[in-house]
Amino acid sequence: MASPTRWRKAGGLCAGAGILLVVLGLCSLFVGKYPLTLEGLLAGDDMQVRVFWTLRFTRMLVGVLGGFALGASGFVYQTVFRNPLASPDVIGVSSGASAGAAAGILFCSGTAAVTACSFGGAIAAVFAALALAALDCSGRGSTIVLAGIAVHALAQTVLICLKLTADPERQLASIEYWIMGSLNGISLHSAAVNMALCAVVMAVLFALHRQVILLSAREDEARMLGVPVGKLRLVVLLAATLTVSCVVSLTGLISFIGLLAPHGARLLTRSNRMGTMVLSGLLGGVLLCAADLLARSLAETELPVSIFTSLLGAPFLIWLVVRGRRSL
Amino acid sequence: MNHEPFFTVTGLTAGYGGPDILRGVEFSAAPGLITGILGANGSGKTTLLKAVCGLLPHGGQSLLEGCDLGSLPPRQLARRCAYIPQRSGIGIDISVLDVVLMGYNPHLGLLERPTAQMKAAARRALALTGLAGREEENYQTLSEGQKQLCILARTLVSGAQLLLLDEPESALDFQLRYRMLHLLRRWVRQGRRGVLAALHDPMLALSCCDRLLVLQEGRTLAVLSPADDLLPELESALSAIYGPVSLTACPGRDGRRHLVMLSEEQEENEPWNL
Numbered sequence: 290m291a292s293p294t295r296w297r298k299a300g301g302l303c304a305g306a307g308i309l310l311v312v313l314g315l316c317s318l319f320v321g322k323y324p325l326t327l328e329g330l331l332a333g334d335d336m337q338v339r340v341f342w343t344l345r346f347t348r349m350l351v352g353v354l355g356g357f358a359l360g361a362s363g364f365v366y367q368t369v370f371r372n373p374l375a376s377p378d379v380i381g382v383s384s385g386a387s388a389g390a391a392a393g394i395l396f397c398s399g400t401a402a403v404t405a406c407s408f409g410g411a412i413a414a415v416f417a418a419l420a421l422a423a424l425d426c427s428g429r430g431s432t433i434v435l436a437g438i439a440v441h442a443l444a445q446t447v448l449i450c451l452k453l454t455a456d457p458e459r460q461l462a463s464i465e466y467w468i469m470g471s472l473n474g475i476s477l478h479s480a481a482v483n484m485a486l487c488a489v490v491m492a493v494l495f496a497l498h499r500q501v502i503l504l505s506a507r508e509d510e511a512r513m514l515g516v517p518v519g520k521l522r523l524v525v526l527l528a529a530t531l532t533v534s535c536v537v538s539l540t541g542l543i544s545f546i547g548l549l550a551p552h553g554a555r556l557l558t559r560s561n562r563m564g565t566m567v568l569s570g571l572l573g574g575v576l577l578c579a580a581d582l583l584a585r586s587l588a589e590t591e592l593p594v595s596i597f598t599s600l601l602g603a604p605f606l607i608w609l610v611v612r613g614r615r616s617l
Numbered sequence: 618m619n620h621e622p623f624f625t626v627t628g629l630t631a632g633y634g635g636p637d638i639l640r641g642v643e644f645s646a647a648p649g650l651i652t653g654i655l656g657a658n659g660s661g662k663t664t665l666l667k668a669v670c671g672l673l674p675h676g677g678q679s680l681l682e683g684c685d686l687g688s689l690p691p692r693q694l695a696r697r698c699a700y701i702p703q704r705s706g707i708g709i710d711i712s713v714l715d716v717v718l719m720g721y722n723p724h725l726g727l728l729e730r731p732t733a734q735m736k737a738a739a740r741r742a743l744a745l746t747g748l749a750g751r752e753e754e755n756y757q758t759l760s761e762g763q764k765q766l767c768i769l770a771r772t773l774v775s776g777a778q779l780l781l782l783d784e785p786e787s788a789l790d791f792q793l794r795y796r797m798l799h800l801l802r803r804w805v806r807q808g809r810r811g812v813l814a815a816l817h818d819p820m821l822a823l824s825c826c827d828r829l830l831v832l833q834e835g836r837t838l839a840v841l842s843p844a845d846d847l848l849p850e851l852e853s854a855l856s857a858i859y860g861p862v863s864l865t866a867c868p869g870r871d872g873r874r875h876l877v878m879l880s881e882e883q884e885e886n887e888p889w890n891l
Binding site: 368371496497499500502503505506507508513514515516517555559560561562 | 667692694698699700705706707712715722725728730755775
C-alpha cells in the first residue's frame with residue numbers, strides 16, 4: 290500500500306508548509322516600523338487600519354501569492370526543460386523585466402507605470418525567445434534555452450544602455466534598487482491586477498500538471514504519447530512566464546526561490562505529482578515571506594529581499610542534499 | 618489467420634539532414650504477425666521505425682489499414698501506433714504506475730485524469746510484464762531492463778494497433794527477452810494488431826518473429842519467413858548482412874522448428890602483428 294502512504298506524506302508536508310505559510314503571513318501583517326495591534330485594528334484605529342490596508346495587507350498578499358507563484362513556476366520550468374537549473378532566467382524573463390523596469394523609471398513616472406513597463410519587458414523577452422526558437426524547425430527542446438540566452442544577452446545590453454543614460458543621483462539608484470528586489474511600497478491598486486492574473490494563470494498551470502509531466506519525456510517519446518509537444522510547451526511556458534512576470538514586475542528581481550522551492554519539494558516527496566507542485570508553491574511562499582520579514586526587521590533601512598532568499602536558500606539546499614543522501 | 622495487407626510501407630526514404638539513410642524501403646505485413654527488422658549497424662533499422670511513425674521527415678508512405686500514418690496529428694497517431702525507443706527519456710522521479718498511465722494520454726482530454734478502471738488495467742499490464750507489486754516504486758530506481766518492461770506495459774495499455782519497438786531486447790537478460798517476445802506474441806494474436814521490431818539479436822528474431830525484414834544500406838534486401846522458408850534461402854539473406862553464417866534446424870520440445878545460427882567466419886591465420 291505504498292500509494293496512500295506516499296500521498297499522505299505529500300499531503301502532510303503540504304499541510305505543514307501551509308500552516309507555516311499562514312503563520313508567516315500573519316507575522317507579515319504585524320511586523321514593521323509602525324506597530325499594529327489586533328486590538329487597535331478591531332477598535333477601528335484610523336491610522337492602524339490605513340497602514341494595514343495600504344501597506345501590510347498588500348505586502349503579505351504579494352509575499353504569499355508571489356512566493357507561491359515563483360515556487361510553482363520553478364517546478365514547471367525544471368520539469369519541462371528537464372534541467373535542474375532551469376528558472377525564469379533561462380528564457381530571459383528576469384532580464385526582460387529588468388530592462389522594462391529601467392525604461393519605466395527613465396521615461397515614465399509612478400510605480401504603476403514601472404510595473405507595467407517591467408511586465409511588458411518580461412513578456413516581450415519571452416515572446417522574442419519563443420519566436421527565435423520557432424525559427425528552428427527541428428523542434429529540439431534545447432533551442433529555446435539557446436534562444437533564451439540570446440534574449441538575455443540582448444536585454445542586458447539594453448539595460449546597460451539605459452543605465453548609461455540614467456541620472457546617477459536618482460534614476461540609476463532607483464534602477465539598482467528595483468533590480469535588488471523588495472516587497473516595499475507596492476500599492477494594493479497595482480498589486481490587485483497582477484495578483485488576480487497570477488492566480489488565474491497558476492490555476493491553469495495546476496490544471497495542466499499531467500501535461501507538464503508528459504513534457505518531461507524526450508520529445509519523440511512525448512509525441513508518440515499523443516502530446517502536441519510544440520504547442521503545449523509554448524502554452525505551458527507562456528503560462529509559467531506570465532506568472533513570474535506578474536510577480537517580478539511588482540517586486541523587482543527575487544533570486545533563488547524558483548530554483549530552490551521545487552528542489553526542496555522534490556527532495557521531500559521524491560515524486561513529481563500534483564502534491565509536489567503544490568508543495569513547491571508553498572515552500573516558495575514560506576521563503577519569500579520569511580525573507581521579507583528579515584529584510585524589514587534586521588536593520589534600520591530596509592534590505593533587499595534577494596540577500597535573504599539566498600542566505601536562507603543556500604544552507605537549506607545543503608541540508609536537503611545531505612538529508613537526501615542519507616535516505617538513499 | 619487473416620493475411621490481407623494490414624500495414625504497408627511504400628518507397629520510404631528518410632535521413633537526418635544529410636544523405637538519405639533509408640532509400641526506398643518497401644514491405645507489407647498481415648495482421649497478427651511480429652515482423653522483425655534485421656540489419657547491420659547503420660543499415661537504417663531505427664531510422665525506419667522513426668520514419669514510419671513520422672518522427673523523421675520522410676518520403677513515401679506508411680499505411681496502417683489504409684490510413685497514412687505520416688498525415689495524422691500526434692493524438693490520432695498515438696491511438697493507432699505506439700513506439701518504444703531504445704532508451705526511455707523519462708528523467709524525473711515518477712512512480713512506475715504513473716509511467717504506465719501515460720499510455721492513456723491519447724484517450725484523455727487535456728485536463729482529464731486517468732480513471733480507476735485505467736489504473737486497474739495499468740496494474741494488470743504491469744503484472745503481465747512481471748512488474749507486479751512495483752507500481753509505487755520510483756521509475757528511476759528500476760534497472761534498464763525493468764524500465765523497458767515498464768514502457769512495454771505503457772504501450773500495451775495505449776490501445777494502439779501497431780507497436781514499433783527499437784531493440785527492445787537490448788537491456789534484457791536471456792529470460793526476460795524471451796518473456797517480452799512471448800508476451801508480444803500473445804498480444805498480437807488478440808485482434809487486428811501488428812508488431813514491427815528492430816532486433817539486435819538474430820537468434821531471437823529467428824525464434825520469435827513471424828516475418829523478417831532484412832535491411833542493407835537502407836534498402837529492403839529480403840523479407841523472410843523463418844518458419845516456412847528453406848534454410849539456404851535464409852542463410853543467403855542473413856550471410857549478406859552478418860558475413861558467412863549457417864543455420865541448423867532443431868526441433869523444440871513443443872515440436873516447432875527452431876533455428877540456430879552459427880558464424881562461419883574463418884579465423885585469420887596471419888601472425889599477430891601489432
